[in-house]
Amino acid sequence: MTEHTALPAGQRNAIGVTLGLLGDEWSLLILREALLGATRFVDWRARLPISNAVLAARLQRLTEAGLFLRGNGYRLTERGADSWSVLLSIWAWEDRWVPSHPERLPDRVHRLCGKPFDPVLVCSACDTAVLATDHTLEGGFGPSGSWERSVPEATTRRRSAGDAGLFPETTALIGNRWSAALVGAAFQGVHRFSDFQRCLNTSPTMVADRIRTLCALGVLGDDYRLTAKGLAFFPVVMCLVGWAQRWYRAAEGPALSYRHLPCGAGFEAALDCSSCGDRLVRKDVVPTS
Numbered sequence: 001m002t003e004h005t006a007l008p009a010g011q012r013n014a015i016g017v018t019l020g021l022l023g024d025e026w027s028l029l030i031l032r033e034a035l036l037g038a039t040r041f042v043d044w045r046a047r048l049p050i051s052n053a054v055l056a057a058r059l060q061r062l063t064e065a066g067l068f069l070r071g072n073g074y075r076l077t078e079r080g081a082d083s084w085s086v087l088l089s090i091w092a093w094e095d096r097w098v099p100s101h102p103e104r105l106p107d108r109v110h111r112l113c114g115k116p117f118d119p120v121l122v123c124s125a126c127d128t129a130v131l132a133t134d135h136t137l138e139g140g141f142g143p144s145g146s147w148e149r150s151v152p153e154a155t156t157r158r159r160s161a162g163d164a165g166l167f168p169e170t171t172a173l174i175g176n177r178w179s180a181a182l183v184g185a186a187f188q189g190v191h192r193f194s195d196f197q198r199c200l201n202t203s204p205t206m207v208a209d210r211i212r213t214l215c216a217l218g219v220l221g222d223d224y225r226l227t228a229k230g231l232a233f234f235p236v237v238m239c240l241v242g243w244a245q246r247w248y249r250a251a252e253g254p255a256l257s258y259r260h261l262p263c264g265a266g267f268e269a270a271l272d273c274s275s276c277g278d279r280l281v282r283k284d285v286v287p288t289s
């Protein structure tokens with residue numbers, strides 16, 4: 001599937017739909033293994049501590065959403081394979097910031113230069129690195145953007161009858177609709193309890209609970225601002241936003257729209273190799289175990 005999905009006016013925007021789909025630990029793990037070569041049901045069963053029922057349900061959902069093509073097993077579509085930058089950013093963040101990781105993450109080697117690397121978030125137009133702290137992006141909600149339309153519907157969330165615990169912190173950040181919205185608000189500069197509550201438009205109890213979780217993970221500090229660990233999640237957020245808006249388009253226009261001030265171009269996230277500086281493409285990012 002190479003075409004984007006048109007979203008009706010007034011409904012969930014690209015961000016809300018994407019968080020409903022990928023803000024789920026099993027789905028991320030299934031995609032990760034698919035990017036590493038899994039194509040058959042038994043491949044995922046052998047690689048993940050996942051039950052038949054959960055795997056079947058997730059594969060069906062991802063297939064219906066156009067990320068897999070069913071035939072001789074499950075093959076990633078262009079849309080599914082395009083999630084590699086999100087998975088790579090998660091992998092690098094967990095590797096750096098989650099020291100007690102439940103599984104040993106493989107080293108990353110860039111096939112083009114042969115060196116270990118970290119992905120560096122850059123502007124696709126001018127190739128300059130972009131950090132959450134450098135304030136070089138101007139913008140925010142576009143025509144289909146609002147908090148309400150960016151939060152996945154409650155019915156799309158299935159609570160954790162057996163989360164894998166393999167991406168525990170990423171799951172805590174984006175695997176829950178309110179956490180994801182809170183992280184989004186924090187990246188837009190929100191840091192007061194009342195402002196978080198206004199953005200999320202949910203109960204103070206829920207907001208307090210989510211803030212407590214993010215503080216406990218060290219993603220938010222005591223002042224409710226993003227810590228270094230929280231700010232380092234920026235590439236995951238921007239790659240997720242990029243994927244969302246490449247594959248889902250609301251009738252009114254984008255949910256989020258940013259301009260990169262140094263070059264003036266509309267911002268699109270890309271990843272460079274920290275070792276050689278070249279643009280990363282999926283086929284050159286190979287894990288070694």
Ligand SMILES: [Zn+2]
Binds near residue numbers: 123126127128260
């Ligand atoms: Zn630029």
Ligand SMILES: [Zn+2]
Binds near residue numbers: 110112274277
């Ligand atoms: Zn390289």
